[in-house]
Amino acid sequence: MKLDQTFLQDCIKRFEYYKSLGDKTFDQLEEKDFYYRPSPDSNNIAIIIQHMYGNMLSRWTNFLAEDGEKDWRNRDAEFEDMKASKQDLLSFWSEGWNCLFSALLSLTPEDLMATIHIRSEPLIVYDAIIRQMAHYPYHVGQIVQIGKMIRDKDFTSLSIPKGASQTFNEQMQQKR
Secondary structure (H helix, E strand, O other): OOOHHHHHHHHHHHHHHHHHHHHHHHOOHHHHHHOOOOOOOOOOHHHHHHHHHHHHHHOOOOOOOOOOOOOOOOHHHHHHOOOOOOOHHHHHHHHHHHHHHHHHOOOOHHHHHOOEEOOOOOEEHHHHHHHHHHHHHHHHHHHHHHHHHHHHOOOOOOOOOOOHHHHHHHHHHHOO
């Protein structure tokens, strides 16, 4: 397998992992939790979802053919309070990720060296993917952290629980 094809597969795998962290956090939350703000100037989970949704649709719709900052996107509005049900928020979340995955799955290895634009800035496709690979986990981390704040001791860890590193490492060695 060529490195460029492996790159695309690895990116999809990583994006799926970060999406799953959000999914597993959402599973632990009630609808009201999506609107919890750690401080008055903080974003709540609903706003983060709204922003990621807008970003994903803008960046990944007609990815190779159009600027990634679409005329129809209103980024500033993504950071304004909205009232939506948990079901609607999860629908936005899924639609955004589906747009990303559809775009990535449509790429060929040759596309990785093509030039696209985001806000008129030229970017090589693989660099644009890496850019989003940094952006989305940043926000997923915020979602997980807010979820942990809300659920506190009742939050189910999404990685190795505190104090369980040794046990985890031993289990991993036994699998080899």
